[in-house]
Amino acid sequence: MFNWWKRSLITIASVTAGLVLLSPPAQAAIHTVVPGETLWSISLLYETTVDNIKTLNNFELDRIHPGQKLTVPEKEIKPVLTQEKTPASTTATDQSEPTPTQTQVRYVVQSGDSLYQIGLKYDTSVETIMNANGLSTTLIHPGQVLTIPSTTITTHTQTNTASRGNTRPGNNIVEIAERYLNTPYSYGGSGPSSFDCSGFTAYVYAQVGINLPHNAASQAEKGQAVAKSDLQPGDLVFFGYYGSSTIQHVGIYSGGNKFIHASSSSGVRYNSLAQDYYFKNYKCARRL
Template sequence: MAMNLKKTLATLTLSVFLLQTSALAATITVKSGDNLWLLARRYNTTVEAIKKANNLKSEALKPGQKLVIPGKSTATAVSRSTSGNSVYIVKAGDTLWDLAKKFNMSVDELKRINNLKSDNLSLGQKLVVKKTTSRNTPRPKTKSTKKVSRGGGREEVVKIALGYLGTPYQWGASSGSAFDCSGFTAFVYRQVGINLPHNSRAQYATGEKIDRSELSPGDLVFFKTQGSSVINHVGIYIGNGQFIHASSGKDRVIISSISEGYYASRYAGAVRIR
């Protein structure tokens, strides 16, 4: 009788544990453009936690791939992103970039929360935004002075860069409210205590030259664009064959592929900043 009771209690304990474990994880399907850094940021977890939960040996992802996201269920992640928010009614002259800056959000986050498929807004449209006590809440900046390495520093570089997705392009700018390509990379690295020259060719001469096969998130990638015979464009590699950069053609900070589309044949090299 006592033995049967012990077995019953053990079974109940295991069932509760499994229920708790499943409630703390969610399974998602990888979409085109997804990478581990974006998913970690979206679901409030870390790249290493996702890799460990899925036994991943590399950072490469494929559309349609199933991933377990540890620590948060999908419902929890959504409620966390929307709880404590408020509704904003679009006024004349509003743009996604202005609203993202006003409410201390990224354009990508603003579009995701509101399920927007384009950048167009209409008068009177209602948008879910973060609550703020100031119309000009400054974008948080990292003041760490640690060196960038394969550890937390490199992950911090990518996180900072993704926080400025959608920021307007402006030639010669490196202010946080607008960037050109080398101004963007210099600004991001400045947040972790590393000063880079505001020039793509000069940045290519800084740091350690690495092969394309050795690319790791946080590395600088360089291109020869617009028919140029010399390096004239730079971005930050974020993994899965993608990089983030200030694009003059798109007039904002965007994510592009180094192996497909316009930049595939214009790739010129990469450096690792120590």
């Protein structure tokens, strides 16, 4: 009888010890999910299984998101794993997404300035300047102080581009004007569905922050006078009407002795300054 009780006690002790060894750890830790992690990578980090993490957190799907708190088995994270993860992520960011040095310049508006011209000077856009200064229109006045955002990277880009000799503001004006080729003419039209001549030039220049009156003769008073032999793309060219002494029509010089304008007979189109009508009625040109 004594031997039977002895064997029973030994059996019970063995089973109890086995249950203790197989029992999951009672303590748990909280892990905050970071971008790029998956349940599988987290399970490797804590030397457990995906199923175990899912069981601890009472969910069935494998989807997790950054910032999510997960219950994981308590375990000290090995320093080697941490070192391999963090520097690799930092290095990849540094190489693929360099951060330019941001600077701000205080600029006092001078007579004749426009947001477009200021943007060219500091290699930024009209929209960026407007946002930085809380402007709702492109109108500015002499003496006004503007904050101009700029970066060292865009400054280098400007230098390299300028060396190619193909970034004069007038080239941009012509490119914008060309977008509206074949747009119909309508008297008083100011775009973008239809234009008259001065409405067309005013609309195009407004895209680069230069405001012009909706009148050809008034536009001829803006900017600087340019000799016909010195015309450059983007200059405004003005015409009379069948020998009239007053200015009645305006277009944008595009180079090659051609200009783009809103013709009353055929809408926005190209014509040549050498054509008889425009040759005889040419009055002057202005550069803004």
